[in-house]
Amino acid sequence: MMRRALPLLIGALALLYPLLVSGSAVYQRLGALVLLSAIGASAWNLIGGYAGQVSVGHAVFFGAGAYAALAGYAQFGMPPIAGAPIGVGVAILVAALIGVPTLRLSGHYFSMATIAVAELVRVLVTNWEWLGGAQGISGPAIPRTVLDLSFTSAVPYYYIFLAVLVSILFMTWRIEKSRMGFYLRAIKDSERAARSLGVAAGRYKLYAYMLSAGLTAVAGALYAIMFGFVDPESGCGILISVKMLIMAALGGAGLLFGPLVGALILVPLEEISNSLLGGKGAGLTFVVYGAIIVVIARFLPSGLLALFTGLRSPRKPSATEPSHAA
Amino acid sequence: MSSILLQVIVSGLLIGAVYALFSSGLTLIWGMMNVINFAHGDFVMLAMYTAFLVWTAFGGGPAASVPIAAVVLATIGVLSYFLLVRHIMRGPMLAQIMGTFGLALLLRYSAFWYFGANFKTLPDTLLGPPFVFGSIRVDAPRLLAGTIGLIVTLSLHLILTRTALGSRMLAVSEDATAAQLMGIRPEHMQAAAWALAAGATGIAGALIATFFYTSPTVGETLAIVAFVTVAFGGFGSVPGALLAGLLIGVIEAVSAFMIGPVYKDVIVYTLFVLVLWTRPQGLMGKA
Amino acid sequence: MFLQRGVVAVLGAALLALGTAQNGVAQQSVRIGAIYPLSGNAASAGSSSKAAIELAVDLVNHGNPDLKDVPLADGKGLPGLGGAKIEVIFADNQGTPAAGQNQALRLITEEKVVALIGAYQSGITVTTSAMAERHGIPFMAPESVAANLTERGFKWFFRATPVAGDFARAYSEFLKEQQAAGQKTASIAVVNENTEYGNSVASVIKEQFAKDGLNISQVIPYSANTTDVQPQVLQLKEKNPDVVIFISYTSDAILYAKTMKDLNWKPAIMIADDAGFNDPSFVATSAGLVEGLVNRSSFAVGKPGSVSAVINDLYKKKTGNDLDDPSARAMQGMLILADAINRAGSTEPAKIQAALKATDLKASQVITGYNGVKFDDKGQNVLASSLITQMQGGKYVPVWPKDKAAGELKLPYKGW
Incomplete structure (x- = not known):
């Protein structure tokens, strides 16, 4: 009974959330922000969580999506959403280029x-005038048509992001159940063992990396459409990469709902603590934010969902494993 | 060679020795425990504020601030080990990044809360006038930092390779279980490694404070340099960090001078990726 | 199963938090939102601006007998609204365009502010002012200089500060005067940090100087978060230009001052474009290394008893620092807003917008060195202008143009 009722309840809650908080534009927007972060972190999860290849440079792909959306507008007057597929294509191409070596x-x-690659790209973008250089690019400040997806209310964004997130999670779930998912987990546990069993580890890692990159570009494009601005730091900065990683790790990397749970904790924490403490100007927002991350890492090193999925028994100290290079 | 180019190279070597100095603590932890300390830059920042406090409290220069910062940071290192690192080492590599990144924010913004956002510097006359060798000028704080950088990295290397403590620490890093069978307590050795690494970082920060500005976010700027230096030189290799630091210092200085300061990062990162590609273990790391 | 229960718990907690989020609106005071970098790399500048805005509000609410010419500084609040007091709600933009926009929405919808002021970094002003535009709330930009901000067709955007073109013209006129007075200006170097601020100012200076026949012989862009500036100084030393214009943030400004002394090189005329070189942290740490540095500022402390001197004393009493230029411009922005709201006699955004458009302040009514305040159709203050100051004995003294000077220009540059 409960088994069937709970997913339904959560689904209904997710669908109705903007109506439940209809009195507060801020909370409607918070919902959209949670979903946006969950999209980025879920995309990262494919390579960083499932395949265990901890990328700290996904900002490159996020930036590809964000810049494609706004450069298409700035250079050719296209609606930002039309640039998104280009961004996804570029991200996949770049992922192949970076991924092989x-x-x-x-x-x-x-x-x-x-x-290093992400920092390199950030420096190059900063000096690339066509992409607005250091000054960044703005989107359509005043929407020309509805296609510009520039809304005052966060509700349309909420539903767009929800649809995208559900699609990504569905895709991830299918992969998880497929042969590829099995291979990725084998690679994560021990690449050498996987290879000895005949898994083409290099090829599957590259597939996961390219897929993850393309979906991260979707997150970037959606970000740029909602905020209407991107510059090298907000598009390709190291903090973008780290946040995706932390969100997934905090909820539970390599688990379907891990990134979503991470986003559900961290995004409201960040927004609410900034709203309550930020105006005092004493940096307390980040003291709280940092402390909570430390506490979770200390007590739940495998993420919050480990509490529920029986991953509680920790691995042996990694100090016993010699550090190995490829 | 024009005398200006010679000056560029000398300046590059000096800043390179400083890079080596503040990277050696990071490489030690990385190599010994396979932990990336994302809070490393913020350890340097705390040491810089310690130097600043020593100066405002009783006008003490590096002679006082270097030992004090070494002790303060070693203490912070040991505390971080027992309260946090020991536990996150049991989790996946992600937990280490998450934990040390959270620690970085916590330290950075605690300093922000206590000291405020303003930039601080020590008086530039603290160590006297620059040395002049013909047409080459070397300022005293950098010369001191560079020299001590060489001494500290070499002593760290000697401690690791020539003392009983060093061989025990290495034994733990190679195989903790085997070391335990031989009567070595891995946790003690790892705590000692954190004390040593953070202490060296303390020395680095106190020296850098004599010619750099200090602010709560200064660690961010320094951390990326330290990461690149360490990976370039090889994880865990102190001589590797020294070599990489000097190389990066000179490459940055020469490329900034000849091609333009904007491109020095492009050149360093490209070179770094190329090195990783052809020699993933870094210049002097073990494969 | 357990996972789902966790999700429900979190959602439930978020919903609960909602109930408490609606604050009671007691509209005795006029609420204005201020969005500044109070954490992150620009926090030093943001916290100075915060203190300056608080001082502006304090003048309006409690007054000061020495400031008769400054509108509203008589301590009677806003007479146009029955003596209502101003209340400023500060928010932290964390140095990111996203946080700036999120906070703008909160200030508008939850704190019910009637106008916004901010957001220091131009990129963040882009996203924050877009939120104000969508909600029809006036936005005052007292210090963001990016040229495109006023080119977006916004109806609610007002910018009080002079922009890069104004600075470039001031430098050009200043240098031509020095040329006529016999100073060497044959070769000019521009050293700029390469984010939006440095790049845009440098390119406008290049255009203006080319038009005016001034010879820029060397341009050195560099990244602001650099660990070492020796190569840049050595590049200068090699070419040895007569004039150098630095466009830098605080951290690099401090490094340049130290490094030029270490490497023993100085030009005949050294100009700094405001920003880092005007930061109180820079003045406190490095004033002794840059004696004779020519700087651009919109604020300079005049003779004792003058408006600027009184305000500087008040600010110093509050913070321990002298009032720096960007913070003075922030303070000016808040006073302009207060004046407009008072004339509007209402907290209705449309009436405030109309009052802002009708703003007409004289030079004697502003605390900065502006020639006054009057907005054009794009929202740009057409009377905004800059002073040229010089570091003399640890303080910046206005030296140009002559009618606003409080001291004599002393050349060549002395340094340390």
């Missing part, structure tokens, strides 16, 4: 390489 690296080396 860097996915050969393992563990921290892969993470470091992705940080």
Whole structure:
């Protein structure tokens, strides 16, 4: 009985949320922001969670989506949404280019390489006049048609993001159940063992990386459409990459709903603490934010969902594993 | 070679030695425990504020602030180990990034809350006038930081390779279970490694404070340099960090001078990715 | 199963929080929202601006007998609204365009502010003012200089500050005067940080100087968060230009001052474009290294007893620092808003908008060095202008144009 009632209840709640908080534009927007972050973190989850390749450079793909949406508008007068598919294509292409060499690296080396590539891209974008250089690009400040998707209310955004998130989660769920999902988990546990069983590890990691990149670009494009502005720091900055990772890790990386749970905790925490404490100007927002992340990492190193999924028994101390390069 | 180009190279070597100095603590932790400390830059920041406090409290220069910062940071390092790192090491690598990133925010904004957002500097006359060798000028704070940087990284290397403490720490990092069988307590060795690494970071911060500005967010600027230096040189390799630091310092200085400051990062990052690609273990890391 | 229960708990908690979020609206005071970087890299500047805005509000609400010429500074609140007091709600933009826009929505819909002021960084002003435009709330930008801000066709956007074109003209006129007086200005170098601020100011200066026949021989863009500025200074040392214009943030400004001394190089005329070189942190740490530095500012402390001197004393009493230029412009922005709301005699956004459009303040009524305040159709203050100041004995003294000068220009640049 409960087993069937709960998903229905959650689904209804998700659908009705904007109406439930119809008195508060801020809470409607908060809902949209949670979903947007969950989209980015779920996209990251494919490579970082399922395949265990901890990318700290996904801002490159986020930026590809955001810049494609707004550059299409700024240069050719296209509605931002029309630029989104271009951004996705560019992100997949870039992922293939970056992925072939860097996915050969393992563990921290892969993470470091992705940080370096992302910083490299950020510096290049900063000096790229066509993309607005350091000044960034603005979207249509005053909507020309409804196609510009520029709304005062956050409700339309909420439903667009909800539809996108549900599609991504559905896709992830299908992959999880497929042969590819099995291979990715095998690679995560031990790439060497997976290879010895005949899994084409390199190829599947690359597929997951490209898919993850394309979906991250969707998040970037949606971000740019909602906020109407992107510059090198807000599009390709290291904080964008780290936030995706933290959100997924906090909820539970490699779990279908992990990133969503992470976003449900961190986004309201960030927004509400900034609203309550930010105006005092003493940096207290981030003291609280940092402390909560530390506490969760300390007591639930595998993420919040580990509480419920029996992952509670921690792995052996990783100090026992020699650090290995590819 | 024009004397200006020579000056560029000398300046690059000096800043490179400083990079090596503040990266050696990071490489030690990374190599010994396979933990990336995302709060490393903020450890440097705390050491810089310690130097600033020492100066405002009783006018103490580096002679006082360097040992004090070393002790303060070693204490913070050991506390971080026992309260946080020891636990997150049991989780996946993601937990380490999450935990140390949270720690970074916590430290950065605690400093913000206590000291305020304003930039602070130590008086530039603290260490006397610059040294002049012919047409080459070297300012005293950088010369001191560069020299001590060399001494500290070399001593760290000697401690790891030539002392009983060092071989025990290495034994734990190679195989904690085997080390335990030989009567070594892994946790003690790991705590010692954190004390050593954070202490070296303390020395680095106190010295950098003599010629750099101090602000709550300064660690962010320094951390990325430290990451690149460490991965470039090879995880866990102190001599690697030294070599990489010097190389990066000179490459940055020369490319900024010849091509333009905007492109120095492009060149360093490109080179870094190329090195990772061809030699993932870094210049002097073990494969 | 358990997972789902967790999700419900979280959603439930969020919903509960809602109930408490609606604050009672007691409209005794006029509420204005201020969005500034109170954390992140620009927090130093943001907190100075916050203090300056608080001082402006304090003048309106409680008054000061020494400031008779400044409108509303008689402590009677807003007479046009029956003596209502102003209340400012501050919000932190965290240095990101996203946080700025989120906070703008909160201030407008929950705090019910009647106008917004901010947001320091131009990129964040883009997103915050777009939110104000959609809700039909006046937005005052007292310090963001990016050219495109006033080109968006906004109806609710007002900018009080001079923009890059105004600075460039001031530098050009100033240098031509020095040329005529026999100073060497044959080669000019521009050193700029390469985010939006530095790039845009540098490119406008290049255009203006080319038009006016001034020779820029060297342009050195660099990234602001740099760990080392020695290569840039050595590039200058190699070419040895007569004039250098620095466009820098605080951290790099501090490094340039130190490094130029270390490497023992200085030009005959050294100009700084405001920003980092006017930051109280820079003045406190580096004033002794840049004696004779020529700077651009819209605010300079005049003779004792003058409006600027009184305000600077009040600010110093409050914060321990002298009032810096961006903060003075923020303060000016708040006073303009207060004046408009008072004339509107209403807290209705449309009436405030109309009053802002009708703003006509004289030079004697402003605290900055502006020639007054009057907005054009795009919302730009056409009377905004800059002073040229010079570091003399640890303080910036206005030296140009002559009619606003309080001291003699001393050249060449002395440094340390």
